[in-house]
Amino acid sequence: MQTDVLVIGGRTLTSRFFLGTGLFPNPYVQKEAIKASGAEVLTFAIRRINLASTEDDSILQHFEDNQYVYLPNTSGARTADEAIRIARLARASGLSDWIKVEISVNERTLLPDPIETLKATEILVKEGFTVLPYTSDDPVICKRLEEAGAAAVMPGAAPIGTGLGILNPYHLGLIVEEAGVPIIVDAGLGSASDIAQAMELGVSGVLMNTPVAKAKDPVRMAKAMSLAIEAGRLSYLAGRIEKKKYASASSGLDVFKLK
């Protein structure tokens, strides 16, 4: 079998699992879950340091080396300008020039604002960032983001943290068909079956946080998701059978049937 790798922004990834680092019960479980997931790309958020207690609450204290690709997000941004500011701060850390553009205004749905997302993507691409915008599952906006220079486009399956699974598989399929860059499903997935479905639709990878971190056993779920990614990917590459309305026997010709 040919090697099936994913290339984003010139970086070759052997894992199609992008894992978020929020909401884990503790750093130990998080570390074990990351190991079990096999993820190479880890996402983070940028926040103000709490000056009242500057003991080390930075997430990075839990990661020893540079075996991971850091994908900071711009969560908390409500406009393109706010997202650009966060992206510049993230890059100044010297850890990564990858950025997940995430811009939401509606607190209840946290759905991305595609117009601000497109604006921010255009500018950040010009500034030399490797931009992975999180956007809605709309084929037109996904194409526009690709044309703006996004290294990969990340449509949501459902609102963040809902675990509702893929609400519009038809759109997701279209997005994949028309894409010239990797499509990563980001947000809204719930369990391994959602992951396999996404991969069978032909997406290049999935980004998850809540379904792993908030599972009863995050480490076991990380492994389950990783297997689902592999199973779904192989199934996609293998090519599934057509769906038919009526049965067709799998044991051959009628003439040899016992009578």
Next chain:
Amino acid sequence: MELVINGENQLMEQVSSVHDVIERLGLTGKPVVAEADGHVLTAEQWADTLLYPGMKLELVHFVGGG
């Protein structure tokens, strides 16, 4: 000198650069990013970025997120 750090007024004596502030807050060697008056600084620029009363500093870091 009175500075505005992460939106709060902070009185800090005997500091002259952003580097001094980072040190005073015990953040040296930690993965911190600083912004002074809206300009993002690299760590190399901390020592050369001089403070003045009322200067607005933002100090941020990476936290868990998806």
